Amino acid sequence: MPLTGIEIFKLLPKTNCGECGVPTCLAFAMSLAAGKAELSACPYISEETKAKLLEASAPPIRPVTIGVGDRASKVGGETVMFRHEKRFENPPGFAILISDTMEESEVDSRLDRCKQLQYERVGLTLRPELVAVKDDSGDAAKFEALVNKVKQNSDCGIILMSTNPDILAAGLNACADRKPLLYAASEETSDRLADLAKENSCPVAVKASNLEELAQLTTKLTEAGVKDIVLDSGSRTVRQAFNDQVIIRSAALNKKFRPLGFPTIAFPCEMTDDPMKEAVIASIFVAKYGGIIVLSDFQGESLFPLLVERMNIYTDPQRPLATTEGIYEIGGPNENSPVLITSNFSLTYFIVSSEVEASRIPSYLLVMDTEGLSVMTSWAAGKFVADAIGPFVKKSEIGDKVKHHKLIIPGYIAAESGGLEEELPGWEILIGPREGAHIPAYLKAWKP
Ligand code: SF4
8 A cells, every 4th residue: 555645754764855856755755655766765764764665665566677778668667547548657568479380481571570660650669579489389498599590680579478387497507697577477486487487587477378377476476585477367358358358457455465466468459360350459468458468460551550559658748748958950961051040849840840851942940849749839828938948949040050040930930939039039930830840841842
């Protein structure tokens, strides 16, 4: 049960020294309770209190990391049932299935797709992050060779899948340093898998035929010292698997039932043979509440919409997507190129920058920090007005890059042109189009 701000405050030193970045211990306690501060910011908390607070403030669904380095995939850590309550924390990882009975050429093309299928969207790189290597042959040497190949040819996180602990151990020989997920411990194999997981500091998935058994298994593993666990309820019909996801999330969050307080793994690849249906099923688990989603293959036409869905659902609804403030050079501009200005709402930036690019007129685009608000909204909120834009333009030093000193402002803030001429003496303020789509025609008529 998370502690309230007052409960946390009682455990703090109460010296109000301010070293944590806020003036009082009470303010720090409130920030901690709201998840807006890190415990490590206060250097005066005793180890004992730290342990108590960490335990009490641990998310009801434990975060689990698969893999290492930049491409490590963190799942779980969720604190709410619905995104609008706060936000979802860690997007589910998409895994491609590779079996040790597949032809070499098929394995190669899957690994290739895994690398190639990535997309730039609103300044983010969207890509899948996991490879699930499955033992279908029962041959430990073959499995180990395949795991080795995956490790050499992909920087994705690895899931080792076998019902035989000896074969999983062979897989670990090849990739223990990549901290793979071991899939999956059952009643019979849980002791052996607990040992493998502890020896190699790897997370382990548990699979059972119902939620009660699942909770018993996680309790057994937790008592054996395994902390990082992923849940497979064993259901392979969409309806039951969906029910299980909701029950697991609700038990962990609403009932604080620790044995189910772990991220889940879902297998749309085992629920249908139809690739399009599989993508639709996967989309259900993106929304509710898959931690890892294993697909039989990656194809652009199904993976891209899933990645976009995931990005949308896991975007913080309280924080608009924003682009970094600065000068963006489009098409190699020079001292005679036009200078446009816009807000830093990501969608605005991407629309404006693509239209400028489409015009084929090399330009400077000034992006001003409007706290992620669009042109109209930030203008209405007084954040994209003459006395804010003027100092920003001066500070950006765009004046040193161009000879002409003409600034093109969005048509929607035409009313600011007079104020801007006062704020920016020596600059001519030009009213640009209201709509992004009219930018190319406008720029084609540009004269410095
Ligand atoms: Fe209180 Fe610690 Fe912050 Fe100092 S650093 S004000 S003791 S919480």
